[in-house]
Amino acid sequence: MSPLQPYFQQCLFSVSGPCPSLYISVSKRSFISCCSSQSQTAVVNGKLDSRIAERDEIRLGLPSKGRMAADTLDLLKDCQLSVKQVNPRQYVAQIPQLSNLGVWFQRPKDIVRKLLSGDLDLGIVGLDTVSEYGQQGNEDLIIVHDALEYGDCHLSLAIPKYGIFENINSLKELARMPQWTVEKPLRVATGFTYLGPKFMKENGLKHVIFSTADGALEAAPAMGIADAILDLVSSGTTLRENNLKEIEGGVVLESQAVLVASRKALIQRKGALDTTHEILERFEAHLRAIGQFMVTANMRGSSAEEVAERILSQPSLAGLQGPTVSPVFSKRDGKAVADCYATVICVPKKALYKSVQQLRAVGGSGVLISPLTYIFDEETPRWRELLSKLGL
Ligand SMILES: Nc1ncnc2c1ncn2[C@@H]1O[C@H](COP(=O)(O)OP(=O)(O)OP(=O)(O)O)[C@@H](O)[C@H]1O
Ligand SMILES: O=P(O)(O)OC[C@H]1O[C@H](OP(=O)(O)OP(=O)(O)O)[C@H](O)[C@@H]1O
Numbered sequence: 464m465s466p467l468q469p470y471f472q473q474c475l476f477s478v479s480g481p482c483p484s485l486y487i488s489v490s491k492r493s494f495i496s497c498c499s500s501q502s503q504t505a506v507v508n509g510k511l512d513s514r515i516a517e518r519d520e521i522r523l524g525l526p527s528k529g530r531m532a533a534d535t536l537d538l539l540k541d542c543q544l545s546v547k548q549v550n551p552r553q554y555v556a557q558i559p560q561l562s563n564l565g566v567w568f569q570r571p572k573d574i575v576r577k578l579l580s581g582d583l584d585l586g587i588v589g590l591d592t593v594s595e596y597g598q599q600g601n602e603d604l605i606i607v608h609d610a611l612e613y614g615d616c617h618l619s620l621a622i623p624k625y626g627i628f629e630n631i632n633s634l635k636e637l638a639r640m641p642q643w644t645v646e647k648p649l650r651v652a653t654g655f656t657y658l659g660p661k662f663m664k665e666n667g668l669k670h671v672i673f674s675t676a677d678g679a680l681e682a683a684p685a686m687g688i689a690d691a692i693l694d695l696v697s698s699g700t701t702l703r704e705n706n707l708k709e710i711e712g713g714v715v716l717e718s719q720a721v722l723v724a725s726r727k728a729l730i731q732r733k734g735a736l737d738t739t740h741e742i743l744e745r746f747e748a749h750l751r752a753i754g755q756f757m758v759t760a761n762m763r764g765s766s767a768e769e770v771a772e773r774i775l776s777q778p779s780l781a782g783l784q785g786p787t788v789s790p791v792f793s794k795r796d797g798k799a800v801a802d803c804y805a806t807v808i809c810v811p812k813k814a815l816y817k818s819v820q821q822l823r824a825v826g827g828s829g830v831l832i833s834p835l836t837y838i839f840d841e842e843t844p845r846w847r848e849l850l851s852k853l854g855l
């Protein structure tokens with residue numbers, strides 16, 4: 464029997480107050496996943512007990528399947544944080560570089576729920592999932608990195624291109640349509656039952672009702688089940704193929720993969736903040752590096768300054784902080800003499816060929832190009848931001 468079971472029996476639906484999202488999750492969604500036996504958040508004698516579960520490992524939740532799964536593993540691999548998973552059906556794995564961390568594969572929405580319940584400490588999911596299942600505004604979730612640069616999509620309202628909607632192209636026009644009344648509200652099909660109503664309310668649409676389904680929502684208008692849908696869009700193909708259109712002002716949220724953490728875990732769990740710092744630094748340094756190449760070349764010249772001046776005369780050769788120019792020594796008459804210089808610069812991928820041409824134009828030869836793994840800068844702004852969100 465879990466140590467919390469007696470509490471659950473006494474106060475099954477009294478988990479509220481400081482943690483309202485837990486209450487909503489319990490009443491509207493999966494009770495079991497929110498009230499895991501390992502979570503130590505419970506109301507005892509009217510007080511919130513917010514101790515975190517005792518365990519030695521820090522837990523990172525990663526998507527077990529779906530469109531985020533492979534890209535998440537690729538990102539970690541590119542950051543030299545490869546996940547060692549014996550086979551894809553095994554839901555627990557390790558990252559050898561982070562010895563105090565265990566990886567748990569879960570469905571994206573369960574990652575967010577388990578962060579809230581204290582069963583996970585860190586997770587990687589889409590911002591849409593955090594916003595929907597983390598009930599934005601909940602103080603216990605912190606976005607550590609908000610732009611991991613994959614899983615891009617947006618949550619958007621879409622209506623049919625035909626019939627009464629033919630000339631409706633904005634949310635304002637949709638709201639002004641005389642058709643929507645108390646008796647006959649606008650019917651919206653969505654899987655986003657928290658963000659959907661919130662968005663409509665914020666935008667002053669009064670007569671709206673929602674229905675929900677797990678997928679293929681784009682069929683709902685043609686089936687006569689709904690007037691509009693609210694769903695994720697990336698390429699726009701599914702909308703187009705189902706004769707639907709997005710409207711001005713209808714985007715609820717722009718989303719991409721994010722690193723999210725439990726505030727409680729960062730503050731209370733031993734090692735969690737240090738591990739988060741390392742993951743954040745590696746992500747930042749890698750994401751900074753993927754847009755850049757390192758270019759090295761030899762340059763003849765009379766001095767390092769003269770070579771640097773020639774390089775800086777070219778618009779694409781400034782590098783991240785100006786070019787590095789170092790003497791290359793050869794022995795002449797028994798003496799070490801520098802008559803050639805090596806230059807190293809970082810060049811954005813899209814300017815690569817232009818940079819090579821410009822290097823050659825100012826006397827560069829033997830140009831070598833290598834991909835960059837990391838660019839570690841000074842302390843990242845995201846880390847400072849995280850510390851300030853934690854009040855540290
Ligand atoms: N075109 C897209 N459609 C849906 N999700 C997308 C799209 N592009 C990127 N994503 C991201 O991928 C996530 C969906 O991943 P996945 O399909 O694995 O989850 P899911 O469908 O919510 O899971 P489940 O099958 O458990 O309902 C979204 O939350 C979003 O962040
Ligand atoms: O803009 P697009 O690139 O066409 O992508 C959008 C579609 O992709 C997702 O569905 P998914 O493939 O997950 O299928 P489902 O709706 O059955 O879950 C989403 O729910 C949209 O239907």
Ligand SMILES: [Mg+2]
Pocket residue numbers: 678
């Ligand atoms: Mg899906």
